[in-house]
Structures are given as C-alpha cells and as structure tokens.
Amino acid sequence: MLVADELSIPIVSEADIVEARQRGRQLAVESGFGVSDQALIATAISELARNILQYAKRGEVVISAERRGNRAGVGVVASDRGPGIADLTRALEDGFSTGNGLGLGLPGTRRIMDEFELESEVGGGTRVTVKKWVV
Amino acid sequence: MLVADELSIPIVSEADIVEARQRGRQLAVESGFGVSDQALIATAISELARNILQYAKRGEVVISAERRGNRAGVGVVASDRGPGIADLTRALEDGFSTGNGLGLGLPGTRRIMDEFELESEVGGGTRVTVKKWVV
C-alpha cells in the first residue's frame, strides 16, 4: 500500500475529528508503532482537532510520516486562524479551560507525545506541532 | 402568543427568583429550545437571581429573545448595584463561596450557557450576561 508522506485533513465538523484520528492511527500502524502508541497518537489528534473545532471553528490537521536517522515517526500539525491563546503558560496547565472542557487536552497531549510545540498569537491563530518516534 | 422581546424582572424577594426562572423557561420554550436546554436556562437564571438577592439584596434580571443570523437564542442579563466582586478569577472557581453556598453558581452557569460574561466593580455592582443558542 502506498502511503502519502503527508495528509491534510480539514477540520470543520465533528466527523472530521473522528476522520483525523483514524487517519493518524492508520499512519501510526504503517509506521510500525505498537498498539499502545497507536492509541496515544490517535488520542492526541482527537484532542487537538477538537480544540480547533471548539475554539477556532475551523482549521486543519496535517499528519506526516517522519524519519530521523533510522527512526520512524509520526508528526501532527494542528493549525487554525482562530482567536489564539492569550496565556500559553496557563493553557498548558492541567485543568485550565476557558471552554467547558476538562483542561487536559494540551497538557495531556504534551505528556503523550515525544515532541510538543505550541505557537499562538491572539487574533492570529494557533499552531500545535507534535511528534512521536517509534522506540 | 405575542412575546415581548425583552422582559425585566426586579429581584427583591425569593418569589422573584422563581418568577424569573419561570419566565426564562417560558421564553426558552417559545424560542424552540428542547426540554434539556429549557431546564439549563431556568437553572442558570435561578443561580444568577439568587446571587443578586443574597449578595446585593436587590437588582434585576432581564431576559431577551435573541437572534444571530438564523439562529434563535435566549439572553439573560443579571445586574445589581451591590458590593461587587473583588476577585473575579476566584469567584469563577468551582467551590468558591464567600456566602454559605456551594460555590457552583457562577462556574456552573458558565458551563451551562454558550456565552458568559462577568463584569463587576467593587462598590459599584455586578453584571452577568449569558446567552444560549438553539442548536
């Protein structure tokens, strides 16, 4: 089976959240991740995609097959042009939510993935870049 | 049945709390909300009206039929000229109460409604503006 190196999934409805995480899991399988890591990657994508829908209404999730040296990995970039995040430090605290959430999405995703980067500009949008490597 | 676009209910006694939430529910019914949302709106009004009575002694609750694009909604403004709230962040935390309450009124109302705004000035009074939209 041929796998695209990069896949962009527009996030505009709830069904897209499911789609994005299923695609992510599939790529994780193909990259050689075990079943636990597949679940972690799918969960992280679910959290990031939901944040897009909830806080920015629309955006996209790009998943990509990664390689560093001879290690395979999966990368996820969740980006939107929504309202952005005013206080990045607080947004990364467990339990902080301006919505109706548990406030575990961002800090949890950070714990789940090997690499985590959060960029945001108020009025400009938000971009979360995460990666996970096969052990 | 003809519905006023806006209805102001003075809050000076406990009976007014009941009156306000019943009016709110009625407006929710007329706006096309389902039975769950009706209960949510009535509950939110009950919490806000009780806060007025308890902390400011008197004030008013204004309920209004809202429209945004082709979405119908209900708006509630609960305002008073009471003592105001010194620490807004704490007042929005679950379990914080300077009275004898469960401290769930404000944070709970925020969870219940789609839009929530809290303005307060110490010595000047408090105004809570909330909205909920028909899905």
Next chain:
Amino acid sequence: MPVPILKQGNYLIAPIQASLTDEQMLLFRSKLAEEVGRTRVSGVVIDVSGLDVIDSFTARTLQDVTRMVKLRGAEAVVVGIQPALAFAMIQLGLGLEGVATALDLEEGLELIKWLGLNRHARGR
C-alpha cells in the same frame, strides 16, 4: 405552597409539588425533621418530580434534609429527578453525593424498606 407530608405505614412521603421559594424549602426541611420524630417512622421518601429546577440551593437543601433525617435515626431517599434536571445538575456540578436516590415513589419505597432492614447490619 407548603409541602404536604403524608404518612404511609412506617414511612413518610413528601411530594414537593411545585417551585418552592428558598424559605419554603427551609421550612420543609425543619418540618420534615420534626415529623420524623413525631410519627416515629423509619424512613422518608422525598419526591421532587414536581420541581421545575434543582439549582445549587435546592440540591444543597436536599442534601441537608436527608442528613437531618438520618441524624434523627431514619432513612431518606430522594425520588423523581427528571432526566432534564439530572442533566442540568451534572452540568452545574451537583452530584447529590451521599443522597440515596430512586426512580420514583414505588422504587423509593422499595429501597427504603431495604435500607431499614440493613441498617443494623451496617452498624448504624
């Protein structure tokens, strides 16, 4: 509109039939605690199916009532929380911790009998 408190055999049944003001709710609380003593019943079923809203004040009073009844040596069960109100309570953060609940009056009476039978086994 005070809450009627009816005696049925060894139990009291208190149907809260409409929106109560806070004061009426507090009055109900004291009256129920008194009636438990006067009638010497072993249990109380509080039916809230008539309530339009269960907000934090109501939830907290229900919690207080059931605790008071227990301190008077009887059992208490709250019945009739409608689905829409259950949902609103959860959103608000009101779980009625420590309060026994049942679907309706019938199930409530069953539960309270069972509770009465088991209270000694539990050592209280």
Next chain:
Amino acid sequence: MPVPILKQGNYLIAPIQASLTDEQMLLFRSKLAEEVGRTRVSGVVIDVSGLDVIDSFTARTLQDVTRMVKLRGAEAVVVGIQPALAFAMIQLGLGLEGVATALDLEEGLELIKWLGLNRHARGR
C-alpha cells in the same frame, strides 16, 4: 451511528460499538437517562470496548452519563476499556473518578448486582 440500548432482565446494556462524534455521544447520554426511567431497570452497563479513542471529551461524557444514571436512581458501570486506551487515558490525566468500572460485560453485570445490593452500605 446511534448506540443500541438493550434490556436484559433488570439491567440495560449499552454497547458503544464504534467511534462516535461528540453529538452522537451527547445523544446517547440523554437517551440512556430516559431509558432508565422508561424501563425501570436498577442498573446500566456501558460497554466501551468498541471505542477507538477515549479522549477527554469522551471520558467526561462517560462520567456525566454515570452521574445522571445515579441521579435517576440506578447504578452504572463502564466496562471494556482496552489496555491501550487505559494507558492513553492515564497519560492524558483521565482517571474516570467516581465511575465504577469492570473488565467486561460479564464482570460488569456481576458488579452491578453487587452494587445494587450494597448501595446503601456505601452511603449513597
């Protein structure tokens, strides 16, 4: 893809069979609370073994569902959390506090019977 809600004796069994959208999950929540009343069962077993992901939204909805079922006077147990998902939940920080869990349907039914018998010994 709505979740089927099956009645078995005195219990409801709700197998969540595939990925649900948030909206389907919320629909399931209301439907279950209603069915508890309609069928008058004493317990509900929610089988999540078909879920591909249990993220914070799903976890929180499961928590809400079980609380609502309790307010309606019945017991609720969540079964079938797959090991990989359990691991992801822990990492995320989702402990499903206050939710009774069991390995699978069989154990869930056992647990719910036991809970029904012991509901008061637990103080609720």
